[in-house]
Amino acid sequence: MNRILKSRVFKTTVIAAAVMGVAGVAQARDQIRIVGSSTVYPFASYVTEEFGAVTSYPTPVIESTGSGGGIRLFCNGVGEGTPDISNASRRIKASELERCAENGVTDVTEVKIGSDGIVFAQSSSNEGMELTLEQLFLAVAAQVPVDGELVDNPYAKWSDIDASLPDREISVYGPPSTSGTRDAFEELVMEAASEELEAYGGEAYTEIRADGAYIDAGENDNLIVQRLTEDTDSFGIFGYSFLVENANSLVASNIEGVEPTPEAISAGDYPIARSLFFYVKNQHAEEVTPLYEYVDMFVSETMIGEGGYLTDIGLIPLPEAERELARERVAQRGTLQLADL
Numbered sequence: 001m002n003r004i005l006k007s008r009v010f011k012t013t014v015i016a017a018a019v020m021g022v023a024g025v026a027q028a029r030d031q032i033r034i035v036g037s038s039t040v041y042p043f044a045s046y047v048t049e050e051f052g053a054v055t056s057y058p059t060p061v062i063e064s065t066g067s068g069g070g071i072r073l074f075c076n077g078v079g080e081g082t083p084d085i086s087n088a089s090r091r092i093k094a095s096e097l098e099r100c101a102e103n104g105v106t107d108v109t110e111v112k113i114g115s116d117g118i119v120f121a122q123s124s125s126n127e128g129m130e131l132t133l134e135q136l137f138l139a140v141a142a143q144v145p146v147d148g149e150l151v152d153n154p155y156a157k158w159s160d161i162d163a164s165l166p167d168r169e170i171s172v173y174g175p176p177s178t179s180g181t182r183d184a185f186e187e188l189v190m191e192a193a194s195e196e197l198e199a200y201g202g203e204a205y206t207e208i209r210a211d212g213a214y215i216d217a218g219e220n221d222n223l224i225v226q227r228l229t230e231d232t233d234s235f236g237i238f239g240y241s242f243l244v245e246n247a248n249s250l251v252a253s254n255i256e257g258v259e260p261t262p263e264a265i266s267a268g269d270y271p272i273a274r275s276l277f278f279y280v281k282n283q284h285a286e287e288v289t290p291l292y293e294y295v296d297m298f299v300s301e302t303m304i305g306e307g308g309y310l311t312d313i314g315l316i317p318l319p320e321a322e323r324e325l326a327r328e329r330v331a332q333r334g335t336l337q338l339a340d341l
Helices: 003-008 041-054 067-074 094-102 133-140 180-194 221-230 240-245 262-267 291-298 309-313 320-332
Strands: 033-036 085-088 108-123 143-146 149-152 172-174 214-216 235-239 250-252 273-281
Touching: 033 041, 033 067, 041 240, 041 291, 041 309, 067 085, 067 094, 067 180, 067 273, 085 291, 108 180, 108 221, 108 240, 108 262, 108 291, 108 320, 133 172, 133 180, 172 221, 180 235, 180 273, 221 235, 221 240, 221 250, 235 240, 240 309, 273 291, 291 320
Parallel strands: 033 085, 172 214, 172 235
Antiparallel strands: 085 273, 108 235, 108 250, 108 273, 143 149
């Protein structure tokens, strides 16, 4: 890969003022404005830098706001003060698409770009840890079953949950409630584990403890990584790509006996795997002239295919048929409908 391109991968292009402002009639411009997921941010940043380098258009402006925050900005309306694309580490919710429509955003194309695993990692100065979904749930849930009754989480150390686990305080840096990673963690870990525990009556339980054991670390996953190198007794929850970029300093836990690898995530064997998306506001295409050229570059085999540039920084490619479907949806400007969700 071109060395210069690699050096540009994580160049900061966040200019918040460019995606905020007073909504109004869209005006012609040649700079794309993107918001959304911190997990998708490294991949989108690579594409924006490449786009700025090889086309006559300026490098798109991109802001890491979290999936929920990005979709909220995206759905605020059509016009100069609203973004053109929103990245998401989860699928848009029906309620969010309804809000889009209420605000006049009625023509949205959904683009799936690849897969990702959520890792539970710590400093590589420690030995790797084997965890079940239930053990991970018991570490972070607000209420847990004790003697058949739900009580405020009493577990202070991992060894309190299971004597085979380390005699270390439970300290977990994780994403906030606006994050797609948090949504996916709640679904794939919290819901999956709680539905199997009799004390919850077969119902999903997703409330995270608020006694200091779980630390809301904000939308920037790089900050979680930095904290783990300083606070070596703690764990962090973030996307697989950040593990790839910090393989020398971090080690991930195996979940249900499965190591988070590209093969395990792609095959669905790793239990905390999810899909990554971005959403295109087609109503901006006439005014934002490079919009589809950027989207076409993003979904190209050069970027998201097997051996594509984005796989070098942690994207797990979709099967070939799904990649072709993504390009077909982009080519047809397919409009996402509520019935699709």
